[in-house]
Amino acid sequence: MKMRVGQYLIDAIHNAGVNEIFGVPGDFNLAFLDDVIEHKDVKWVGNTNELNASYAADGYARMNGLAAMITTFGVGELSAVNGIAGSYAERVPVIAITGAPTTKVEQERKFVHHSLGEGTFDDYRKMFEHITTAQGYITTDNAIEEIPRLINAAINERRPVHVHLPIDVAMTEIEVNEAFQPTVKESTINEQVVDMISQKLSSASQPVIITGHEINSFDLHEKLEQFVNKTNIPLAQLSLGKGAFNEENEHYLGIYDGSVAEENVRNYVDQSDAILNIGAKITDSASAGFSYQFDIDDVVMLNHRNFKMNETRREDIDLPTILNSLLAIDYHNDAMFPEINRELDDHIELTNEPLEQETYFKMMQQFIGLDDVILAEQGTSFFGAYDLLLYKNNKFIGQPLWGSIGYTLPSLLGSQMADQQRRNILFIGDGSLQLTVQELSTMIRQQINPIIFVINNDGYTVERLIHGEHQPYNDIHMWDYKALPQVFGGDNVGIHEVANAQDLKHTFENIKAQGNKMHFVEVKMAQGDAPEKLRSISQVFANQNK
The missing domain is CATH 3.40.50.970 (Thiamin diphosphate (ThDP)-binding fold, Pyr/PP domains)
Structure with a gap:
């Protein structure tokens, strides 16, 4: 069937699970926004500026699993850079769409508004290369391949992507044979992960798990909890990624934040002889300035495309595969660990003194x-x-x-x-x-x-x-x-x-x-x-x- 590239893009984003789109109108995206408004299942949420739109898309994606935003070329997309960079750093999948000048304007290197006045049109796209996991220049010839590639990259890597969409391309009809459906990579079991972690745990007397934001990004809460319940290994969260683990679970130790952590949490983690870092980054703010007392080189890093144990390093293993592999491990921890106190403090004096x-x-x-x-x-x-x-x-x-x-x-x-x-x-x-x-x-x-x-x-x-x-x-x-x-x-x-x-x-x-x-x-x-x-x-x- 025939449909405009802009229609195909909005259909594809909706089929990937997005029902609201954030952004700010500009003359290089206005005709494309008509297709957004006309879509019966997608709502346009106009923002007061592009930075706020990028933040709103980030919050939406953290809840929904994917978000999209639309800005205009140059002034709009650059105003959103800060928010997109934050989404990249913390693994939040946002599709950042830039409505751009026509292909004819670009080919003729015209000095149009919102450009740098040098006849170049790839300057801003180059900026996005460092803060997105994939980038694409959409044409009528590549739209059917590029749009699915970019959306799938955002979903599978849980990071932003950048879509450069010339307005004439958005308005051009193409032949679409089938509707886009997202392709999520199937998770398998990696035998190397199973063998290495099994060997590590078999010799441990006080194992512990540190977890964080990537569990939230990939929605792996249930699998992580299954692994914890099966193995009886206690778990501490970093502040970067709070909510990654069920805090009502009996294996939950609390927040580990280096030297400022609660004493029983700090001592248990620092004295552990087998630390599994699952989906976490131990940053300065999350560890009170790297004030942990364990040897970071001894920590088993089990992050998305970052597996490290001793001298073994691999960047080809995704986090869902790591969690599936952990569930295949036959191990049960018999060491005692501290229990968190969940009793609410009901003894709060309600005074009229200044609130602290x-x-x-x-x-x-x-x-x-x-x-x-x-x-x-x-x-x-x-x-x-x-x-x-x-x-x-x-x-x-x-x-x-x-x-x-x-x-x-x-x-x-x-x-x-x-x-x-x-x-x-x-x-x-x-x-x-x-x-x-x-x-x-x-x-x-x-x-x-x-x-x-x-x-x-x-x-x-x-x-x-x-x-x-x-x-x-x-x-x-x-x-x-x-x-x-x-x-x-x-x-x-x-x-x-x-x-x-x-x-x-x-x-x-x-x-x-x-x-x-x-x-x-x-x-x-x-x-x-x-x-x-x-x-x-x-x-x-x-x-x-x-």
Whole structure:
């Protein structure tokens, strides 16, 4: 059948599981956007800028498994680079589509707007080579091959891809013989993995698993839990990838973050004689400045296309195959390991004294529900929230590796659009909010109902703790945060102001009583107050920079 290239691309993206597409219109994508709007099963979610669109697509993909966004050539696609780079770093599959000038304009090297005025049109595509797992220039001759290749690459590698789509190509009809269906590589069992890990475990007296973000990326939670239950090996998570393991499982030790970890977790992991690193990257922020006490060269690295044990290194084994191979291992651990305490702290004094971070997160532990999606902005919010004990069906979204402040507010738009039945809760600080707050407007326009907690502590707390506590570059202008929903047209948004524990408790009650609306909560705290782990890790960052 005949169909336009743009129609085929949107059909293919939808068949891969995407129902909403983010982005910003521009003259090089407008005619293509008509095909998006006309598609009966795909919704266009216009964003306030391209950076926010890239963050929203990232949040959507973390929930849905794949996302897509559309920008215009040059000014649009480059505005999205930061978000796409974050998706690449943390293995989030986003299809970044650039509506480009016509092939005739490119061939004639015309000095058109949004170009560099040099007659070159591949400059921006070259930039994307380093932050995407695959790139493609779509033509009428290659569309049937290139579009499936790019979508499959995003799915199988769990990383972004870049699609350069000249607008005349998008509007040209081609012959399509069959609809695109994604091709997911089948996972097998790798005998080398089975033999080497079996041998390692057979001689271990205190084995442990460290896990992280790649389990979330590849949705391998059930397989990982099967392996843990079968072998009786305890497991610790990194903050990069929290939510990778069921925290209600009896084998769960807690968060391992180097020298600042809970003593029993730190001691057990550091003293282990067989550490299996499954789908995790031990970064500076996840390990308090690489403060682990084990020999990193002795750790068995079982990551996507990165298998390392002793002198054996392989880059051809994917993570699903690694998990399948682990399930084939016949081993049972008999060593004792510490149990995590899941008892909630019910002894919180509800006073009218100024609210502090410690009390704030203790109360949040009581507030989160069984099925909530929790987003925590890099800063006081992330370092306070990643120690929250989650329920099996919770989802946790943060960005501790890339660490771009302002990420989570637009990401909240994406995560909530991906599943509007689950309650989404955002923890964010005032400094981060000011970077991307415009996307609150899109949330209101899309009539979604997340819960947003904004810590107003007057500035960049993480930066103050690292360097320049009283320097003006860490100051921000005070806003009337409670007025923002009204500014953006949110007439049905619940507005709350919190200054102490009594206020917070009352706010929780109001939110639960009015679950059918968005809630925006301004939480006032002292400028110098911060979670203890953030204080410790900030000092590590300060020392790294000397």
